[in-house]
Each structure stands twice: as C-alpha cells, then as structure tokens.
Amino acid sequence: MEPMQDTRGQSSRDTACFRTRGLTKVYGSGASAVHALRGVDLEIPEGDLVVLLGPSGSGKSTLLNILGGLDRPTGGEFLFRGEDLTRASTRALTLYRRRHVGFVFQFYNLMPSLTARENVELVTEIAQNGLSAGEALELVGLEKRADHFPAELSGGEQQRVAIARAIAKRPEVMLCDEPTGALDSATGIRVLQALKTVNETLGATTIIITHNAGVADMAHRVITFSDGQVGNVRVNTERANPEDLAW
Numbered sequence: 626m627e628p629m630q631d632t633r634g635q636s637s638r639d640t641a642c643f644r645t646r647g648l649t650k651v652y653g654s655g656a657s658a659v660h661a662l663r664g665v666d667l668e669i670p671e672g673d674l675v676v677l678l679g680p681s682g683s684g685k686s687t688l689l690n691i692l693g694g695l696d697r698p699t700g701g702e703f704l705f706r707g708e709d710l711t712r713a714s715t716r717a718l719t720l721y722r723r724r725h726v727g728f729v730f731q732f733y734n735l736m737p738s739l740t741a742r743e744n745v746e747l748v749t750e751i752a753q754n755g756l757s758a759g760e761a762l763e764l765v766g767l768e769k770r771a772d773h774f775p776a777e778l779s780g781g782e783q784q785r786v787a788i789a790r791a792i793a794k795r796p797e798v799m800l801c802d803e804p805t806g807a808l809d810s811a812t813g814i815r816v817l818q819a820l821k822t823v824n825e826t827l828g829a830t831t832i833i834i835t836h837n838a839g840v841a842d843m844a845h846r847v848i849t850f851s852d853g854q855v856g857n858v859r860v861n862t863e864r865a866n867p868e869d870l871a872w
C-alpha cells in the first residue's frame with residue numbers, strides 16, 4: 626500500500642517527526658490523581674509548523690514537555706522520527722533534548738549580565754555544527770542589537786534573543802510554550818515572524834502553544850486539545866502571514 630499523502634504532499638508514514646499512540650499522563654495517585662493526558666494519538670509531519678490550542682488545564686504543556694523529553698508519559702507510546710522514546714533512559718532523553726530540541730517559554734530566562742550575543746554564545750560554545758551567535762541573531766532580525774543587554778531590549782526583542790539561543794544548535798524541533806504570552810500583539814507578531822522564519826529556513830518542526838486562537842491561521846496544522854485529548858486537527862490549505870494576524 627502507498628503511504629498516505631497529507632495536504633503538503635508528504636508521505637505521512639515516512640516523514641512523521643512525532644507520533645504518539647494512546648499517550649497518557651497521570652500526576653499523583655489515588656484520590657488526588659490528575660489525568661492530564663487521556664489517550665493522545667497524534668502524528669506531526671517533519672517540518673510542520675503546528676499551533677496547539679485548548680483551554681487552560683487541557684494538557685497542552687504536559688504534551689509539549691513529554692515531546693521535548695522533559696517529562697515522561699505514564700502510558701502509551703511516543704516516537705521521534707520512528708524511534709520509541711517512551712522508555713528511554715534518563716541519559717538517552719538528555720541526549721535527545723540536547724541534540725534535537727530547542728525550547729522557548731513564556732519568560733525568556735536570559736542572563737541579565739550578558740549581552741544578547743553572549744546569551745546566544747552560551748549555546749554556540751557547546752553545540753556541534755551549530756549556527757554562530759551572529760547568524761542566529763540575524764535570523765530573528767536582531768543583528769543590530771547583538772551588543773545590548775536584556776534590560777536594554779523590549780520584551781519582544783528579549784524573546785527573539787531567547788529564540789536565537791534556542792536555534793543556535795540547529796535543532797530539528799522547536800517547542801514553544803506560550804512564546805507571546807507576555808507580549809502585546811504588535812510585539813508578539815514580530816516573535817511569530819521570527820518563529821516562521823526559523824521554521825522555513827532551518828526546517829525545524831515547530832510546535833507553538835498559544836491562547837490566541839488567531840495565531841492558528843499561520844500554522845500548517847492546528848491541534849485543539851480538550852480535557853487531555855485531541856479534540857480536533859485542522860490542516861490549513863492557506864496560511865496567514867503573522868503580520869496579518871489579529872488577537
């Protein structure tokens with residue numbers, strides 16, 4: 626049988642970056658147990674830009690943390706490029722994170738005493754075959770701010786430094802948990818433009834959690850979570866540019 630084709634003309638069997646089957650996550654036990662994921666079946670093609678929507682508490686961050694190797698599922702399976710990481714050792718998960726995954730969180734976690742360039746160099750010094758700090762800052766449009774300290778940058782610029790730091794090791798995967806959560810919409814749009822450029826230039830499979838439903842229009846694929854499960858998956862036949870988004 627031929628592999629299924631998705632709307633981007635890719636073979637879904639051969640190109641899945643992530644695949645989960647029956648993924649569950651329970652925090653705690655007994656009467657206080659929280660069932661954060663209740664059987665998540667997902668397939669995310671290589672190179673996709675995915676927006677993950679859903680109400681507070683529906684399990685979005687829990688899923689992202691498992692896909693990024695920061696946490697382990699309670700049950701089910703989780704594969705990265707066909708490799709089953711569900712029961713990977715702690716060491717293997719650490720290597721997976723280090724080699725393949727760039728994280729961006731709501732708060733930028735930059736070192737205040739280091740310039741933008743020096744913050745990115747924290748990663749470029751240890752990465753093999755990574756980008757230079759200058760290249761990473763250029764990709765997010767901050768080459769002219771490289772010698773500024775975080776306190777001299779706007780919130781959106783600081784977030785773009787955090788993105789430059791995350792991409793400096795050329796990750797195959799970018800996982801972004803509410804990257805525009807602390808920003809006004811105009812500033813948030815610059816951050817989303819930077820993430821789109823990274824997705825297109827480096828080809829990194831990118832997952833963005835957001836509470837702003839309008840952001841979904843820039844995605845290849847929109848996954849809506851509901852009560853620990855995938856409620857809906859939409860593939861956008863046309864994508865909006867970040868500058869045309871409104872929220």
Ligand SMILES: Nc1ncnc2c1ncn2[C@@H]1O[C@H](COP(=O)(O)OP(=O)(O)OP(=O)(O)O)[C@@H](O)[C@H]1O
Pocket residue numbers: 652653659660661679680681682683684685686687688
């Ligand atoms: N470490 C933890 N210990 C216990 N419960 C947790 C823990 N982390 C998350 N939860 C619970 O798991 C459920 C899913 O949380 P999660 O953070 O994944 O949701 P979310 O969709 O990302 O929410 P938000 O949009 O508010 O960030 C929630 O009920 C939450 O309270």
